[in-house]
Amino acid sequence: MSLQRVGVDLDLRQLQAFVTTAEELHFGRAAARLCLTQQALSLRIRRLEETLGGSLFVRGHHLVELTDLGRRLLPLTRQTLAAAEEIVAAARLDCRPLRLDTFRPIAGSFLMRWLIDLVDLPLELSSRHSLGTALSALRRAEIDVAFGRVHGLAPSRLEDLAHQPLRFEPLYALMSRRHQLAARSRLRPADLRSCGIWTPALAGATELDGYMRAFSDHFAVPLAIGPALATLEQVVAQLHARTDRVWLIDANAQTADIADTALIPLADPTPLYPWSLVWRRRNDHPLLNRLLHTATATARQEGWLHYEPTAHWLPAEDLAAAAAGRP
Structure with missing residues (x-):
């Protein structure tokens, strides 16, 4: 599932990967929460960064931190995911008498x-x-x-x-x-x-x-x-x-x-x-x-x-x- 406008394709799975990693600040724990391998999680983050045109995390051997761009986009990304959940919930409710x-x-x-x-x-x-x-x-x-x-x-x-x-x-x-x-x-x-x-x-x-x-x-x-x-x-x-x-x-x-x-x-x-x-x-x-x-x-x-x-x-x-x- 993606959100697309003016040539920018935002994948909700990539947005969720970003938020989860930002909450854990650890790729291993974030991957476990999402039931992904670390390689798959890293790939989603990398593709999101390519779409946005900037890095979201500073990656070290023992340290993961948000970049300035990551800190700025985190609350907006959470709002986007919440809105997507409301849309899905409303669609399901509309199907129920x-x-x-x-x-x-x-x-x-x-x-x-x-x-x-x-x-x-x-x-x-x-x-x-x-x-x-x-x-x-x-x-x-x-x-x-x-x-x-x-x-x-x-x-x-x-x-x-x-x-x-x-x-x-x-x-x-x-x-x-x-x-x-x-x-x-x-x-x-x-x-x-x-x-x-x-x-x-x-x-x-x-x-x-x-x-x-x-x-x-x-x-x-x-x-x-x-x-x-x-x-x-x-x-x-x-x-x-x-x-x-x-x-x-x-x-x-x-x-x-x-x-x-x-x-x-x-x-x-x-x-x-x-x-x-x-x-x-x-x-x-x-x-x-x-x-x-x-x-x-x-x-x-x-x-x-x-x-x-x-x-x-x-x-x-x-x-x-x-x-x-x-x-």
Whole structure:
């Protein structure tokens, strides 16, 4: 591999030989570090000196020292090698898909369509069922981006992580067709006081549990949690088994083909679930900035973060963050 400009051909192997020899000031030790013979190392140094038009080392029987030219070029050569390593690393990263955790299969369905339809990026999708359980995977660099409600987590859990809001998702009420409220075309949160709401238990999903508790407390709607479920089909089975149960789900949920269920909009006010993107601050994946730019542009264009105090509801901590303009 070489760097060539204006008739000067710089071989990266020769530059590495120069830096290693300058660090050791001993051709034998430098050759051993590079897994070369001393003859091969000397040849690389000599060819680099011929290219540069000057000696880099003063060679003696028992002494090797840098020349003035060598001392002047050493820091520049180190910078050149570091830049070359960054180029190679970026090229390798660009070949790797951006790894996203999509929260869980029974919520956030708009995210899947957004990722598939609008984000023109190579993606590798996974689901750890909640943002809370995805945080450790983010820190271990097993995934690059996660989705979820960040203000439902303790600040200490978000250390070394960055986040930005993506969407305030309207929630609907999902229930069996045999539920007493199933014939209504629209419901107010207060209408749920007689039957309450229910949500499946998800290990680590403290941010989701916190949202449901905030909703329950604010609207004086009873809340029941459990058992643990992972798919929409399992949730619907529970709704059919207990026809008095109501589950809050995102407005884009694909429930049209699920028999004997009713998906009813909530209004006066409409509860919104706040989704954010979360990533490691030190993540240098070259596709990450493209994803974040697309997210910002789409949220602005589609009005995904629109909030009207008289028409919408958010938990107090999410509303405070939104009002302050914090990510």
